[in-house]
Amino acid sequence: MIKYQLKILNKASVWLACLICILFPFFFSLKYLNLGELTLYGEKYFIIIGMIILPDLMVTEIELSDVIYQTPSIHSKTFIIRLFIAVIIIGVLLMGLFLYAGMNHSELSIDLFIAILITSTFVGLLGLVMAQFTNQASGFLLTFSYYTLDLMTKGRYFSVFTLRSFESGGLESKMPLLVASLSIVCFLACYFYRLRK
Amino acid sequence: MIKIDNVHKKYKLTHALKGVSLEIEKGMYGLLGPNGAGKTTLMRMIMGLNPPTSGHVEVLGQPISQIKALREVVSYLPQEYSFYNKMTVYEAMDYMAILCNIKDKKERRKKSIELLKLVNLIGEKHKKVKSLSGGMKRRLGLAQSLIKEPKVLIVDEPTAGLDPEERLRIRNLLTNLAKDIVVIFSTHIVEDIAYSCDQLAIISEGHILYAGKKDNFIKQADQMVWVDDVCPCDVEAIRDQYHVISMTPNKDKVSIRFIGENLDRGQRVNPTLEDAYMSLMKRENNDQIPA
Numbered sequence: 001m002i003k004y005q006l007k008i009l010n011k012a013s014v015w016l017a018c019l020i021c022i023l024f025p026f027f028f029s030l031k032y033l034n035l036g037e038l039t040l041y042g043e044k045y046f047i048i049i050g051m052i053i054l055p056d057l058m059v060t061e062i063e064l065s066d067v068i069y070q071t072p073s074i075h076s077k078t079f080i081i082r083l084f085i086a087v088i089i090i091g092v093l094l095m096g097l098f099l100y101a102g103m104n105h106s107e108l109s110i111d112l113f114i115a116i117l118i119t120s121t122f123v124g125l126l127g128l129v130m131a132q133f134t135n136q137a138s139g140f141l142l143t144f145s146y147y148t149l150d151l152m153t154k155g156r157y158f159s160v161f162t163l164r165s166f167e168s169g170g171l172e173s174k175m176p177l178l179v180a181s182l183s184i185v186c187f188l189a190c191y192f193y194r195l196r197k
Numbered sequence: 198m199i200k201i202d203n204v205h206k207k208y209k210l211t212h213a214l215k216g217v218s219l220e221i222e223k224g225m226y227g228l229l230g231p232n233g234a235g236k237t238t239l240m241r242m243i244m245g246l247n248p249p250t251s252g253h254v255e256v257l258g259q260p261i262s263q264i265k266a267l268r269e270v271v272s273y274l275p276q277e278y279s280f281y282n283k284m285t286v287y288e289a290m291d292y293m294a295i296l297c298n299i300k301d302k303k304e305r306r307k308k309s310i311e312l313l314k315l316v317n318l319i320g321e322k323h324k325k326v327k328s329l330s331g332g333m334k335r336r337l338g339l340a341q342s343l344i345k346e347p348k349v350l351i352v353d354e355p356t357a358g359l360d361p362e363e364r365l366r367i368r369n370l371l372t373n374l375a376k377d378i379v380v381i382f383s384t385h386i387v388e389d390i391a392y393s394c395d396q397l398a399i400i401s402e403g404h405i406l407y408a409g410k411k412d413n414f415i416k417q418a419d420q421m422v423w424v425d426d427v428c429p430c431d432v433e434a435i436r437d438q439y440h441v442i443s444m445t446p447n448k449d450k451v452s453i454r455f456i457g458e459n460l461d462r463g464q465r466v467n468p469t470l471e472d473a474y475m476s477l478m479k480r481e482n483n484d485q486i487p488a
Contacts (some may be wrong), residue, residue, distance in 0.1 A: 004292045008281055066275040067338070071246055071296035072268040072345070078296075 005082045008060065014089060017052045021093045025100055032104035036167060043111060043164040044151065046097055047120040050090050051147060054124025055131045055139035057086055058192075062132075069195050076193040083185065090118055090124075111171040119163050122177040123147060125184045132188065198222055198379050199243060199349065204252030206238050206403075213238040214249070215403040225375035227411070228383040228396035229474065235403040236383040237276060240351045243381070244273040255427055257348060272342035276353040282327035285319055286337055288308055290344070297345040312340040316370060339370060347382040349379045356389050368393045392468040393443030399477060406477055411470060418456075418468035418476045425463030440479040442472060 004030025024030075028041060058079060061068050069075065094116055102108045123143055131139025147163065161180065165173035206214040213235045228236050241247035242254060245267045254261045263268055280289050286287070290309035299305050313319045316336040321329065329337065335355050342350055352371065356364040372393050373379050382394060390397055390411070398408040407414055411484040427435060429451050435441065439455040448450075454466075456476045470478070 001295055004288065004295070007284060007288070060281060064279060064281070066241070066244075066273065067278065067280060067341070068248060068296065070246065070268060070271075072265065072271050072298055072364070073295070073296040159312060 001078070001081060004087065005078070009057075009082065009085060009089070010109065012055070013052050013056050017049045017080075017090075017093060019051070020048065021096055024097060030097070030101040030106055031104040033101060035107045035109055035112065038101060038106055038108070039112055039167050040197050042094075042116040043119060044167060046094055046116050047123060047147070047163060050120030050122075051140075051143045052124075054121070055091055055127030055143055056136050057082060057128055059131055059136045059139075060084045060132035074193065075195050076108050076189040076191075079192045080185075080189060086120055089118070090120055094120070094186045096110055112166060115171050118178050118181065120176045122181045122184075123163060125181050129184055129188065132191070198252075198257055199381075200255040201243075202237075202253040202255075204242065204249045204254060204290050206235075206242065206247070207250045213403055214242075217252070217400070217403070217405050219398055219408055221379060221381065222396070223375075223377075223379050224396065225372060225380045225382060225394045227390035227397035228381060228400060229387065229390050229397055230385060230400035232385055232476075233402075234385075234400045236400055237353055239400070240273065240353050240381065243349070243351055244271055245420060246273070269345065270347055271349040271351065272347035273351045274335070274338045274342045274343060274353065274355060276357065278338040280326050280334075280337070280341070281323065284326055285323050286313065286326065286329070287322040289337060290340060293341040299344070308344060309340075309361075309374050312343050315343070316340045317366070330363075332359045332367070333368060335359070335363075336370070339367070343374070347378060349381070350374060351381045351383070353383045354385070355382070355429055356384060356386060362480055364389070387471040387474050389436075399474065401478065401481055406481060415468055415470055415473045415475075418473035420465060421458055421476055422454065422466050422468040422472045423457055423463040424452060424454050424466050426452050439474065442475050 024045070028045070030041070033041070094113060097107055098113055123146060125137040126146055127143030129139075130142040150158055150163045155164055159178040162171075199219070201217055201219040201221075204214055204217045205212070217235070217239060228239070230236050238247060242249055243256060243261070244263045245261045248261070256267055256271060259266050281292070284292065287309060290313060290395045291305055294305040294308060299308065301310055310319065313322055318333060318336055318340065318448060321333060326334070326337065339352070339355070342352075355367050355371070359367070368389060369414065371382060374380055381388065394409055396409065397411050399406040399414075406418075425435075426447055429452060432444065432451055432453070435453060435455065439457045441453055441455045444451050455463075455474075456472065456479060
């Protein structure tokens with residue numbers, strides 16, 4: 001199952017996220033950054049990885065729905081496994097950027113890594129829900145609209161769901177995003193389970 | 198084995214099925230009708246993918262609301278079949294077997310190879326799904342549909358858009374399968390039904406116009422099919438007067454096959470399934486024209 005989920009995840013969005021990570025150091029210096037600067041980069045740019053990978057996670061199945069959803073399989077299981085792999089991919093790409101920054105004498109923090117992973121996953125999951133019930137384009141549109149609005153208004157309208165809260169609130173400030181992400185995952189898992197019922 | 202009782206299906210703007218009742222037994226069962234007649238709606242309903250607005254559908258004695266049990270025994274090959282393009286043919290079979298809850302790797306392998314041999318795709322097992330032709334994709338879909346050893350197989354327009362050789366291959370495959378299970382073969386191509394089904398239902402605009410034996414249906418058009426060799430200049434007049442089924446150039450004349458009753462021209466011939474179908478459709482269309 002994992003082998004095939006990896007195969008299904010071999011798609012343009014994942015490769016685009018990889019490419020952005022590879023090219024990032026060519027456009028932004030990750031050398032000698034203190035934690036505040038790395039936080040700024042992380043919450044402003046690194047989170048885009050999840051925004052690219054997650055919204056079209058289950059889009060292929062929409063086209064294949066009559067073939068896939070007629071099987072007696074528990075589709076929520078497939079969704080959870082694929083999401084788990086996708087989050088690992090996001091984590092690995094973030095880790096790559098962090099390690100590169102660390103090798104270039106930047107200040108690192110495991111809390112910041114976890115915070116960015118949570119933020120990236122949350123904003124990506126918003127797009128995933130939207131894509132599942134409308135289409136892929138709407139999914140990406142919602143994700144990027146949320147990101148842009150949060151960036152431009154400095155989180156004024158998003159309260160605890162702002163994407164840029166680590167500097168002022170630390171890892172704890174990401175708890176609402178974590179809870180919201182888990183709620184979205186539970187909701188989608190129930191939705192995929194019901195497709196079989 | 199399948200009982201459909203007074204089923205209606207309404208969408209926002211259309212009434213796709215209007216009181217459909219059918220009983221389908223083991224063997225090959227043809228579902229014939231023009232595009233948009235409601236065939237796909239009916240098939241997806243039997244598969245439990247599209248619940249009826251009202252009415253009752255029972256498959257192997259179980260109502261279709263028992264989705265879990267239904268998915269174990271019914272397979273559906275949709276008209277627009279596709280699969281993950283980056284997988285190879287073998288991987289597509291193996292992944293489908295996983296989705297059908299076959300956990301043992303050896304069993305999955307054995308089944309996949311067996312079915313690929315059955316549909317004559319074993320030589321293509323390392324090819325990517327995206328590189329297969331339309332006919333090969335349908336055969337792959339058919340092999341995937343058989344993984345869970347269904348008791349009912351529903352195939353929606355499996356021969357549409359295929360070349361004659363591929364159509365024949367798929368028809369023969371389905372005919373062989375129908376020896377042991379129920380195969381519901383939906384199509385708008387009359388020839389496919391003529392060569393492969395004993396039982397059929399004709400559906401048009403959500404109504405069942407006929408359901409029963411193919412031979413009895415053909416008999417309904419007895420005494421109604423005529424052929425005549427006419428001058429090309431008379432073709433238009435005949436077209437206006439009768440329901441023309443076919444026209445074949447024959448030296449300096451045109452051989453016309455048409456539907457009519459008690460005529461004083463041409464020669465009466467035995468009807469084919471296509472003649473009977475066209476005759477029924479003509480009657481249906483005439484009935485719908487207001488006086």
